[in-house]
Amino acid sequence: MKAYLTPFPDGITAxxxxxVRPKLDASHVxxxxxxxxxxxxxxxxxxxxxxxxxxxxxxxxxxxxxxxLTHIHLDHAGGAGGLVQQLPQAQVVVHPxxxxxxxDPEKLIAGTRAVYGDKVxxxxxxxxxxxPPDRIxxxxxxxxxxxxxxxxxxxxxxxxxLHHYCVIDGDSHSIFAGDTFGIxxxxxxxxxxxxxxxxxxxxxxxxxxxxxxxxxxxxxEPEAIYLTHYSxxxxxxRLAEDLHRDLEAFVTLTRDCxxxxxxxxxxxxxxxxxxxxxxxxxxxxxxxxxxxxLLGMDINLNAKGLAxxxxxxxx
Numbered sequence: 001m002k003a004y005l006t007p008f009p010d011g012i013t014a015x016x017x018x019x020v021r022p023k024l025d026a027s028h029v030x031x032x033x034x035x036x037x038x039x040x041x042x043x044x045x046x047x048x049x050x051x052x053x054x055x056x057x058x059x060x061x062x063x064x065x066x067x068x069l070t071h072i073h074l075d076h077a078g079g080a081g082g083l084v085q086q087l088p089q090a091q092v093v094v095h096p097x098x099x100x101x102x103x104d105p106e107k108l109i110a111g112t113r114a115v116y117g118d119k120v121x122x123x124x125x126x127x128x129x130x131x132p133p134d135r136i137x138x139x140x141x142x143x144x145x146x147x148x149x150x151x152x153x154x155x156x157x158x159x160x161x162l163h164h165y166c167v168i169d170g171d172s173h174s175i176f177a178g179d180t181f182g183i184x185x186x187x188x189x190x191x192x193x194x195x196x197x198x199x200x201x202x203x204x205x206x207x208x209x210x211x212x213x214x215x216x217x218x219x220x221e222p223e224a225i226y227l228t229h230y231s232x233x234x235x236x237x238r239l240a241e242d243l244h245r246d247l248e249a250f251v252t253l254t255r256d257c258x259x260x261x262x263x264x265x266x267x268x269x270x271x272x273x274x275x276x277x278x279x280x281x282x283x284x285x286x287x288x289x290x291x292x293x294l295l296g297m298d299i300n301l302n303a304k305g306l307a308x309x310x311x312x313x314x315x
Contacts, residue, residue: 002056004049006231008224010172014231015053017042017079020124020297023186025075026231028176030169031059033148037066038090039167039176040228043078044126050079051086064090065147066137070178071164072098073201074112074125076228081105081129092131093145095156096138097163102131115202115304139165157217159210160199166217173223174232180213182243183229187294190283196239197275198246199229199298200305207247207309214243249274254306258314267310268303275299 004016011031019025019042027050028039036059041050054061064087069077072094080102084090094102101108105128113121139145141156153168157180167176175181179199188195198210217225218240224232233239253270260266275295280286 002053005053005056008226008232010169010174012172012174012226013053013057014226015050017046018049019043019046019075023230026226026228027053028226028231029053029057029059030147030150030152031057032150032171034063035148036064037068037147037152038064038083039068039226040070040076040178041067041079041083042076043074043124044082044128045079045124047079047082047086050083061087062089066090066145067092068152068167068176069094069098069102070166070176070180070228071095071161072101072108073161073179074108074128076178077102078125078128081131082127084131084135085129091135091137093137093139093154095163095165096140099133099136099138102136103133105130111203115301155216157213158204159206159213160201161204163204164213166213168220173221174226175217175220175222175224176226177217178228180210181217181225181227181233181239182246183298184227184233184239185230185294188279188282188284192282193235194233194239195279195282195284196233196242197278197298198243198250199302200250200309201301202305203308205305205309207251210247211244214240246278250302250306254310255313258310263310264303264307267306268299271303271306272299 006014013029015027017025025042030037067090139154144151144153150171154165157164157166160179182196182198184194184196224234257263257266
């Protein structure tokens with residue numbers, strides 16, 4: 001088994017896409033009854049690794065029926081256009097709000113470039129290839145698709161993004177949650193278990209919707225949830241409680257910055273301090289350089305999302 005592949009039961013395999021650093025960004029392959037689906041793809045530079053993973057798993061490109069995109073942020077979906085060029089049977093399944101952006105990704109590219117800058121964009125995301133409209137399925141709330149002998153249910157889960165869905169996989173008693181159930185890097189695991197926190201990145205963050213979507217996922221009573229950042233988590237009751245608590249804290253610390261001249265910097269500083277306190281309580285080493293290496297990018301992006309949310313509340 002390739003080092004960047006992590007097998008799980010029920011025909012599920014996590015693929016480390018190689019985005020930024022190891023075990024930051026995962027694509028998942030589901031194999032059922034000889035038919036396969038990707039859940040999220042990572043950015044365009046991940047495509048060779050995804051195809052190599054298929055070969056390692058002895059899955060022919062013709063066996064892939066679907067590329068399921070939980071949402072269209074480029075760390076989840078940037079490679080979809082280039083990937084389906086190599087998967088002759090695959091349809092791309094996306095929230096209706098995201099379908100037009102996959103067929104014509106210019107606005108998506110421009111928005112991501114505005115966040116990261118042109119140089120970083122080119123390095124991280126490469127070429128975003130449009131997807132022919134006849135290969136796109138805009139999946140409705142509650143709609144189901146068959147994969148081999150399995151039935152996958154799609155539910156719309158705003159909070160992180162308006163164009164987000166999650167995939168309910170009854171056969172494995174699990175959910176593929178994209179960013180709806182937060183971020184949990186395996187590097188942050190301690191004897192206390194997984195460490196999790198919400199994803200509040202620009203531009204659609206809505207705390208009320210995020211709370212509701214987490215509760216909705218938990219209503220399915222899953223045994224495991226698969227995150228794009230990073231893969232399988234269990235102990236879900238505790239993690240859901242942590243996410244709800246964090247969302248409340250994020251909103252409070254953001255509101256406290258309303259009078260600051262530089263709101264973004266103030267939010268970032270408070271968010272970092274809050275997460276450092278949580279890491280202390282979780283028993284993670286008190287090493288600022290290690291913590292910044294693992295969480296610096298997320299703190300920056302989450303702070304931007306919180307700042308945009310605060311601007312909406314005060315404008």
